[in-house]
Amino acid sequence: MNLNLSSQICIEPVHGENLWLNGKIDWNMGLLRSALTWLSEKTGKSILKLTDKDYQDNSLTQLLDIYGSAYDVNIQVFNDLQHTITGWPGGKPNADDTDRPERAFPFPKRIIVFSPHPDDDVISMGGTINRLVKHGHDLHIAYETSGNIAVNDEDVTRYMHFINGFRRMFSVENDDFISQKYAEVKEFISHKKDGDLDSRDILNIKGLIRRVEARTACAYNGIPKSNIHFLDLPFYESGKIEKLPVGKTDVEIVSQLLDKIKPHQIYVAGDLADPHGTHRKCTDVVLAAINEAKQNNVRWLEDCRIWMYRGAWAEWDIENIQMAVPISPEELRRKRNAILKHSSQMEFAPFLGNDSRLFWQRAEERNRATAALYHRLGFADYEAIEAFVEYKPI
Structure with missing residues (x-):
């Protein structure tokens, strides 16, 4: 059964600065975010401080042609990013959720x-x-x-030492079974070589941990x-x-x-x-x-x-x-x-x-x-x- 559905996850592709430096493109919000983040980082300015000159000096004049001014681009992207921020990941009850990422x-x-x-x-x-x-x-x-x-043998040994000590401390019933299992695990680990697969008992213990x-x-x-x-x-x-x-x-x-x-x-x-x-x-x-x-x-x-x-x-x-x-x-x-x-x-x-x-x-x-x-x-x-x-x- 082939279920490679993760390849179908649709994330808007962004190809870095080369995309907007190579002529006119069809701008979507993902690309706008990427471009303004790049421009903000390059100039050392926050989004709302970017100027027309910043756009012109960094080959983003096409955005000024589309939106009219740096301010108009800045505020659109700033508001879009601001609407991603929420302290209520499960939605905020009795609140207007129009611009919130999760419904109320x-x-x-x-x-x-x-x-x-x-x-x-x-x-x-x-x-x-x-x-x-x-x-x-x-x-x-x-x-x-x-x-x-993803559990080391040392952790198994440590827990088995605890179980064995608990058995002795409280004189646990079915003592023979615990003693036998303890001896088996100890023997297996002591002879285990790099690359050897764990026994099912060892895997179960590691899963339990x-x-x-x-x-x-x-x-x-x-x-x-x-x-x-x-x-x-x-x-x-x-x-x-x-x-x-x-x-x-x-x-x-x-x-x-x-x-x-x-x-x-x-x-x-x-x-x-x-x-x-x-x-x-x-x-x-x-x-x-x-x-x-x-x-x-x-x-x-x-x-x-x-x-x-x-x-x-x-x-x-x-x-x-x-x-x-x-x-x-x-x-x-x-x-x-x-x-x-x-x-x-x-x-x-x-x-x-x-x-x-x-x-x-x-x-x-x-x-x-x-x-x-x-x-x-x-x-x-x-x-x-x-x-x-x-x-x-x-």
Whole structure:
């Protein structure tokens, strides 16, 4: 079953300054944003301070011909970007939502955040999750894969030592079974060589470690246990970096959850730069389930919006952002604390990649950089911003 739906995600293409330096083009808002962001950065001016001369000196005279003056272009792009900023990602009740990225009603909303691994939710949108919970929405977190191969053997050994010590301390019944399992795990790890695949027992223990961490992070964010869903999509369970093909069962699992919750909002990973491909496959599965729901004309989808976030690897370009959620210093600290609950994914996680920064450092620096860009363009000086793009099923 080939579900490469992520290739169908429609983001307005922007080709950098060469596009508007090579003659007249058909301008859309994405290109206008990109051009004015480039011009603002090049001149060191905020958008509303750009002048006719700035346009003329930087080969953007065609915009003056179209719009009449720098002011007219500036104010249009400034207002468009300003309307992306909201402190109410679930919509603000009893407020005019004409120029807001998310509608006011229904309120509160039923919301599902799909997280490819058991920490992508807090890494990618931990501040927004905190805000949605604070505003009283019925927030569900769906962890799509077990994440078991991203746990070191040292963590397994540490937890097994704890279990063995707990057994001895409290004289646990069925002592023989625990002792035997402890010995088997210890023996397996002691003889394991580089490249050896884990046994199913080891993979299950590693998956359990990540479940415990995810539950702890959710509890910290005020998300009840009943709203935490571990989907364990089958495509992931190869025991290797290379995953199995996405299949019908994967889509059915997601479809069943969607039909159960009937969400008003869905958040899904758009971070397709994940070096091991899990994010892309998870996105394909969710979008396939959504497209299937559309084909079946399910009623809940008529009143549902889908927002795509990015994670540890990249951020949306300014020309594509449709919702920007400001994060206060305290909320950014809470986001860091939630990420740190995933202790197996800190310094010794197997798949940190070529980037030596820890996940919480990547997230904070990315969110601060987005806020700093908005500030340079002339907007308020926020501590950090999490950014989203809306996905509309075709």
